[in-house]
Amino acid sequence: MKKVIILIVIFFLFLAACQQSPEKILVGTWKLDSIETNQIIPQDQLADFNKAKEEIKASTFLIFKDDYSYKASIWGDTASGFWKVDNENMILKISDAKTGDTATTIIKEISSKKVVLQETSDEITSVLTFTKN
Secondary structure (H helix, E strand, C coil), rough: CCHHHHHHHHHHHHHHHHHHCCCHHEEECEEEEEEEEEECCHHHHHHHHHHHHHHHHHEEEEEECCCEEEEECCCCEEEEEEEEECCCCCCCEEECCCCCEEEEEECCCCCCCCCEEEECCCCCEEEEEEEEC
């Protein structure tokens, strides 16, 4: 019985050691895959809105480096700075190197191939899904 308990403990220690932290998972290049929002878009503006969403998706990427620096590109505009994850609350904090502004976003889901971020501003919630390149 004692050997079985030791094997079970070793197994769970092995599993815990194999799980990567969110920081390690985030390191790499991420491409925007989808954008969802609760913002109400008037019917006559829906086509333009959907076109803008597709353009944003096609041009947006994030690069997180293991030194906690990042580079982002949206519609050709770039930003860089530093990032960190609050593991307890699953919040991603990004600081802009030029302005010093800090943005926070909730990490809804994270895996080695996909990260889902949720941002809320002025009662509008956006969910951004990124896939790893």
